Amino acid sequence: xxxxxxxxxxxxxxxxxxxxxxxxxxxxxxxxxxxxxxxxxxxxxxxxxxxxxxxxxxxxxxxxxxxxxxxxxxxxxxxxxxxxxxxxxxxxxxxxxxxxxxxxxxxxxxxxxxxxxxxxxxxxxxxxxxxxxxxxxxxxxxxxxxxxxxxxxxxxxxxxxxxxxxxxxxxxxxxxxxxxxxxxxxxxxxxxxxxxxxxxxxxxxxxxxxxxxxxxxxxxxxxxxxxxxxxxxxxxxxxxxxxxxxxxxxxxxxxxxxxxxxxxxxxxxxxxxxxxxxxxxxxxxxxxxxxxxxxxxxxxxxxxxxxxxxxxxxxxxxxxxxxxxxxxxxxxxxxxxxxxxxxxxxxxxxxxxxxxxxxxx
Amino acid sequence: xxxxxxxxxxxxxxxxxxxxxxxxxxxxxxxxxxxxxxxxxxxxxxxxxxxxxxxxxxxxxxxxxxxxxxxxxxxxxxxxxxxxxxxxxxxxxxxxxxxxxxxxxxxxxxxxxxxxxxxxxxxxxxxxxxxxxxxxxxxxxxxxxxxxxxxxxxxxxxxxxxxxxxxxxxxxxxxxxxxxxxxxxxxxxxxxxxxxxxxxxxxxxxxxxxxxxxxxxxxxxxxxxxxxxxxxxxxxxxxxxxxxxxxxxxxxxxxxxxxxxxxxxxxxxxxxxxxxxxxxxxxxxxxxxxxxxxxxxxxxxx
Numbered sequence: 001x002x003x004x005x006x007x008x009x010x011x012x013x014x015x016x017x018x019x020x021x022x023x024x025x026x027x028x029x030x031x032x033x034x035x036x037x038x039x040x041x042x043x044x045x046x047x048x049x050x051x052x053x054x055x056x057x058x059x060x061x062x063x064x065x066x067x068x069x070x071x072x073x074x075x076x077x078x079x080x081x082x083x084x085x086x087x088x089x090x091x092x093x094x095x096x097x098x099x100x101x102x103x104x105x106x107x108x109x110x111x112x113x114x115x116x117x118x119x120x121x122x123x124x125x126x127x128x129x130x131x132x133x134x135x136x137x138x139x140x141x142x143x144x145x146x147x148x149x150x151x152x153x154x155x156x157x158x159x160x161x162x163x164x165x166x167x168x169x170x171x172x173x174x175x176x177x178x179x180x181x182x183x184x185x186x187x188x189x190x191x192x193x194x195x196x197x198x199x200x201x202x203x204x205x206x207x208x209x210x211x212x213x214x215x216x217x218x219x220x221x222x223x224x225x226x227x228x229x230x231x232x233x234x235x236x237x238x239x240x241x242x243x244x245x246x247x248x249x250x251x252x253x254x255x256x257x258x259x260x261x262x263x264x265x266x267x268x269x270x271x272x273x274x275x276x277x278x279x280x281x282x283x284x285x286x287x288x289x290x291x292x293x294x295x296x297x298x299x300x301x302x303x304x305x306x307x308x309x310x311x312x313x314x315x316x317x318x319x320x321x322x323x324x325x326x327x328x329x330x331x332x333x334x335x336x337x338x339x340x341x342x343x344x345x346x347x348x349x350x351x352x353x354x355x356x357x358x359x360x361x
Numbered sequence: 362x363x364x365x366x367x368x369x370x371x372x373x374x375x376x377x378x379x380x381x382x383x384x385x386x387x388x389x390x391x392x393x394x395x396x397x398x399x400x401x402x403x404x405x406x407x408x409x410x411x412x413x414x415x416x417x418x419x420x421x422x423x424x425x426x427x428x429x430x431x432x433x434x435x436x437x438x439x440x441x442x443x444x445x446x447x448x449x450x451x452x453x454x455x456x457x458x459x460x461x462x463x464x465x466x467x468x469x470x471x472x473x474x475x476x477x478x479x480x481x482x483x484x485x486x487x488x489x490x491x492x493x494x495x496x497x498x499x500x501x502x503x504x505x506x507x508x509x510x511x512x513x514x515x516x517x518x519x520x521x522x523x524x525x526x527x528x529x530x531x532x533x534x535x536x537x538x539x540x541x542x543x544x545x546x547x548x549x550x551x552x553x554x555x556x557x558x559x560x561x562x563x564x565x566x567x568x569x570x571x572x573x574x575x576x577x578x579x580x581x582x583x584x585x586x587x588x589x590x591x592x593x594x595x596x597x598x599x600x601x602x603x604x605x606x607x608x609x610x611x612x613x614x615x616x617x618x619x620x621x622x623x624x625x626x627x628x629x630x631x632x633x634x635x636x637x638x639x640x641x642x643x644x645x646x647x648x649x650x651x652x653x654x655x656x657x658x659x660x661x662x663x
Contacts, residue, residue, distance in 0.1 A: 059555050079558040086559040092552035096574045096654030105570070106560035139656050157560060 005192055006083075006160040008070050010034050011056070016075075017064030018051055018217075025051045026217045028065065033161075033195065038187055040208035041197045042240065048217035049197045053163050056195065058082045069160065080109075085154030087164040091146045093138035099125075099149050100134040106157035124152040127186060144175045151183070155190060162187075164196045168203065180207060201240050205229060213237045233273060235283050235353035243285035243351065244328045247301070251276045251352075259352040264323040266301050270350025281355040286345045288316065291329040294344030302342055303327055305335050319343070415630035426630035436631075439611040440638055446523070446598075446610065447591035448642075450530040454587055455580060457535065458542040463568075466547050475543070479536045486533050490600040493529055494520055525601035526608045530591050538587045545579030546572075577653040585643045592639050611635045 011033040018026040026048045033039050041049040054060040056067060058079030067075040074082055085106075093102050103124050107117045125131050128148035138146055147167060154162055167183070168176045184207055187194050198204050204211045205225040213220045213228065213236075221233040232238035235246065249263035259272040261284050268284045276282055294300050303319035308331075315334055319327045319341070329343050381387065418425040430436045461478075465471055481489065497503050497519040504516035519525060549572060557567045595612040602608025611631065619628035 057555075057559055059558070079555070080561045080563055082559075083561060084559060086556065088552050088556055090550070090552060092550065092556035094553060094557070094571060095656055105557070105562070109557075109561040109563075109566055109570075137654075137656070153556075153560065163559075 005155075005158050005190055008035060008160045008193075010068075010070065011161055011193070012068040013052075013056070013065070014068065015065035016052070016055060016062050016067060018048075018055055018060060019063045024217050026055070026062075029214075029217075029219055030065075031212060031219065031222065033193060035193050036191050038184070038194045038196065038207060038209045040204035040211045041195065041214060042199070042201060042204040042211050043214035043220075044199060044240075046216075047214040049199075049214050050165055051217070052214070053086075053165050053195060053197050056161070057084055057086050057163050083157065083159055084161045084163055085157055085159035087147075087150045087154050087162070087167045089166045089169060091138075091150040091167075091170075093146055093149055093153070095138055098135050098137055099130065099141070102138065102149055103134075103152045103156050105153065110157070120156050121152075124156040127155070127189065128152040128182075143171050144179060147171065147179055148182070151186060155186070155192065160193065162192050162194045164194060166197055166199070168198075168200075176203075183207065201242065213240060231273070232285075232351065235285060235356050238273075238285040238351060238353065242287050244288055245284075245286040245291055245326075247284040247286070247325055249282060249284060251278050251280050251282050253278060258347070261352060263301065264321055264325065268299055268301070268345075268350060269347045270345075270352045271348065272352045274352075274354040276352065276354055283353045283355065285351045285353060286349065288328040288330050290345050290349035291327065291343050292345070293329075293331055293333075293335070294342050296342050297344075299347050299350065300342045300344035301325075301327075302340060305337050305339050305341060308335050308337060310334075411629040411632055414626050415633045418626050418630075419624055426627050427634070429627070430630060430634060435609075436614055439609055439614045440634070442608060443592055443594070443610040443612075443635075444638070444642075446526055446530065446594060446608065447588055450527055450534060450591050451538070451584055451588045454531060454535050454538040455542065455584055458539040458583075459546075459576075459580075461539060462543040462546040463572075465543060475540070478539055481532050482536045484533075486529065486596045487600070489532050490529050490597045493525060493532075493601055497525065497528065520601050521603055523602065523607045526594065526598050529597035529601050530594055533597070534587055534591055537590065538583055541583040541586065542579070545576055545583070548579075549575055574654055578650045578655045581646050581650045585646050588642060588646075589639055592635070592642075611638075 013029055013031040015028045015030050016026060017024065017028060029048070029052060031039075041052055043049045051060060055062045055075070058074075058077060058081075062075050065075075066073055094105065097105065100121055104117045104121045107120060112120075121134075122131075125134060128151055130145060130148050130152065133141065133145060138149065141149065147170075150167070164183070168179055171179060180203060183194075183196075186192070196204075196207060205228075208225060210222060210224055211228050212222050215236050221228060221237045223231075228237065229241050232241050232243070239246065247261070247263045247268060249261035249268060252260040252262050252267070254260075254272055254276050257272055258269060259276050259282065261268045261270070261282055263284060270284050296302065301321055303321045303325075306318045306320060308315050308317040315331045317329050317331055317335055319329065321327070327343060335341060375383070378387075415426055416423045418429075421428070465474055468474060495501050499516040499518070503519070504513070507513045508516065519528070553571050553575075554567050557571050562570060593612055594610055595616070598604060598608045598610045598613060602610075604613050612635070615628050615631040615635065618624050618631055
């Protein structure tokens with residue numbers, strides 16, 4: 001393997017801000033990325049994840065803060081001077097150049113001798129498993145192949161950092177899974193450092209070493225997939241991590257990291273994830289997997305079943321309570337639509353969050 | 362499906378209407394009739410009429426008009442005169458339109474600027490010509506300003522010659538060239554330029570390797586349409602040029618044949634020659650498009 005990525009120790013974002021007119025697209029984003037890490041920027045659309053990536057790539061100027069590559073400040077450099085490889089959401093392959101020319105473009109711009117361009121392009125082609133396609137135009141390739149060309153084009157310039165902006169969102173579900181594995185394989189084989197933007201938490205959880213959850217231009221939580229999945233720090237992070245049931249209630253008591261909520265007259269107890277004060281509004285977040293059919297009593301709520309879907313190994317149902325709370329739950333046995341049931345959750349599996357501050361956190 | 366269809370249908374096959382519909386002809390096709398009649402009456406018929414008329418000269422054989430045109434330098438020079446005006450003007454317009462389009466593409470108040478730039482189209486050639494006569498004339502602002510600042514002693518001769526017509530064609534032709542160019546430039550996915558930038562291409566390299574090849578087919582079309590407009594120059598060649606000399610363009614020759622010599626047959630011959638010269642240039646330019654990539658200018662199938 002002669003594609004040897006430039007070596008460095010860390011990329012550091014220091015209170016990076018980006019304003020669009022009056023709007024703050026990014027606010028004080030600080031983040032340190034170690035060499036060989038695979039970082040996923042995760043968040044809903046408009047959260048600033050693509051803006052962050054574009055700021056790192058140099059496609060958008062930052063309006064505050066600085067970006068450092070080891071001891072060099074890079075946020076003042078033009079994108080062509082930074083030399084980061086970027087994979088675009090729509091691939092942005094040059095339609096008039098064939099696969100070989102597309103991949104070799106960056107090397108040609110650097111004035112690399114022809115023989116070496118050829119050698120490196122061949123290597124990149126074999127890395128993304130596209131041998132035999134090199135003389136085709138992008139328009140003659142399938143979506144997955146275009147994706148591979150885009151990746152090859154970004155890595156062949158041997159960038160210190162590979163940036164990927166939702167690279168899988170234009171592919172169908174099966175191909176997405178395949179390419180997901182491919183991206184991780186290429187990352188590992190090259191020993192690359194990758195920043196990967198996605199709104200799909202499955203992608204982030206399966207690919208990344210660390211996940212950065214963004215919302216409204218602010219970093220909400222940084223952690224390993226396991227940390228985020230098991231211990232989301234805020235309600236919106238929990239929402240992203242599959243806590244689809246958010247039960248609004250009032251804090252009755254807080255003791256030893258546990259909180260007791262009053263939800264529509266029923267008592268729900270769970271693990272307090274944020275500072276809570278008695279009498280304030282809070283949310284109990286529960287995954288559908290953890291919400292099971294049960295008896296009336298502790299940590300249970302009475303609901304009416306709205307829909308029930310067969311999913312092979314289990315059933316997934318939706319229901320609502322008298323007070324209008326919506327529920328998603330799983331069940332091993334079918335339940336009649338319209339019937340009244342009790343749903344309960346183990347208090348170890350319930351996370352309690354404070355009410356999110358309206359507007360910007 | 363066929364097994365369920367009535368047996369009679371199977372025996373006779375689809376009827377005429379269905380067979381036509383399968384080939385793209387149905388009642389909707391009839392909507393093309395008014396347009397077809399329109400172009401038949403206003404384009405095809407006059408063209409055919411003029412074509413035939415050009416071979417029925419007042420005296421001499423059926424090619425007499427063409428023989429006369431190509432043996433009289435006063436007549437055949439008009440081709441060179443017209444080309445000498447229209448090709449440089451078209452090229453310069455295109456050359457100006459490209460950087461301006463690239464700048465306008467990035468602007469927020471694009472509509473306002475576009476409106477201002479397009480305004481000359483609405484003015485009409487005669488108004489522009491009259492304006493230029495005053496502005497660029499020996500007593501016009503332009504010359505007087507230059508003389509006031511002592512940059513020149515004698516007024517520059519800018520009207521009633523080649524440059525007067527040149528300026529007029531530039532002003533009236535630019536908006537059209539610009540609008541077409543802008544539409545081609547904005548049609549290119551900006552992600553392509555961004556991708557090229559992240560791959561290390563400087564602004565000039567991005568233009569040279571990405572934009573230019575993708576824009577060439579569009580430029581060819583723009584050139585052809587702008588050229589045809591400039592080639593049929595008439596009012597400004599008369600008003601701002603020297604219609605008996607360097608700006609005696611081919612349309613003036615046609616006009617004189619028709620309305621001074623009352624020789625419609627000769628006038629038709631001149632018009633035919635004019636048409637074939639235009640056609641020749643257009644075919645040449647469009648054929649050269651084949652040298653360039655002509656597919657969609659976006660980065661992916663979508």
